Amino acid sequence: MTGSTAAKRLSSALLAAAIFLAATCTTAPAAQNKDPDWPCVQPKVTELSLVQVWNGPELPASAKDWSKDKDVSELVDKLAQRRVPVADAQKQIRDFAARLPADEAKDRLPMLVQGLFDRMNAERSQVISGIGRYARKQIELAARLRKERSELDALSAKPDASANEVAARTDELDGETRIFEERVQSLTYVCEVPTLIEQRLYALAKTVAEAMKQRQ
Template sequence: MKLRIVLTAALALAATSGVSRAADPRYPDWPCTQAKVPEISLAAVWAGPALDDVQNKWKDDAKVSALVSKLSARRTPIDEAEKLVKEFLAASATDKTANAKLLFAGLFDTLNAQRSQVMNGLERVSRKQREAADKIRDETLQLQALQGATQRDEAKVEALSNELIWKTRIFEDRNKVVRFVCEVPTTIDQRLFALGRVIQQEME
């Protein structure tokens, strides 16, 4: 039983190696297999008219601001979001181009901010996982020493074994969450690209 606990901890540490050694040395805390792209490039998602003249003005338009909030929420299905864009721009009449630019500027700012928040969170968790892995490794060595002692302190062995089981479980659960959250930046990219395409199509 005790040997299995030690092996479980060792396996957890082996899994950490992929988290702690980043593929790109520029981002040592980035835990995902997907390449880290700090910000979405405007040119990659927008081929419409320049947005220089709108900047943060979308925040001053109550309708645009409210729509941006709804469109950027991941709980809003993309097909519903596209429909809302079309309805909004269809009702814009003579102000369609101006409203389209405001809407996309808002989406670009908001979704980029969401990406940054998610990515910063992933790197924070990555650092915590590295610290947790170090503690698990140290406690695994302590447990091995206790198990191999001539006069075993069974109470200490049991206490440390239970602590290792708990810490390993938390570690593994966090790894699962990290793998899931690593998909979020790509999902945000796809949402911005899709909505930008609809906005541009409605402007034509």
């Protein structure tokens, strides 16, 4: 690939990234996107509140001790894993609720809700922090690629430039540009993860609420 072709490829990649980032900034509500590095269409909400995902009765203070209950803690670990289909996770909740004696259900089901919220809200916050780091690395990579492109253009313009050096640097730039393009494409999917976690949490919490109502 020639230096000119690499430059055109890089220009296209950077233009695509610029359009993508501009679109996300104008589409998301300005009040929600105070972080200039936030690259997603989805508003940046670093933490959820329990009322956003729970429509059941108020949880007792004892629910915060969920991690001290071995069975509840182990179930939270299983249900929070996104590789477990939501339908399977909901069945595990129903089975757990059905096994509980009535006097235990009123304490342990609220613990399950609190445990799911604490675990999945923390995971979601970690993902959002990771997206911010991801976006900053993209900005840094874009700046470095522009600099390397400028240097390559200057080198290629020299009458005595080494053809081998130009070819080597062109190949290197092309490889870095491909990585940049792949990361731009991946960003769209990465941005969906916090929403997917929130939707999963809501679905599981709703299932617990239904189980609690049936046990009343």
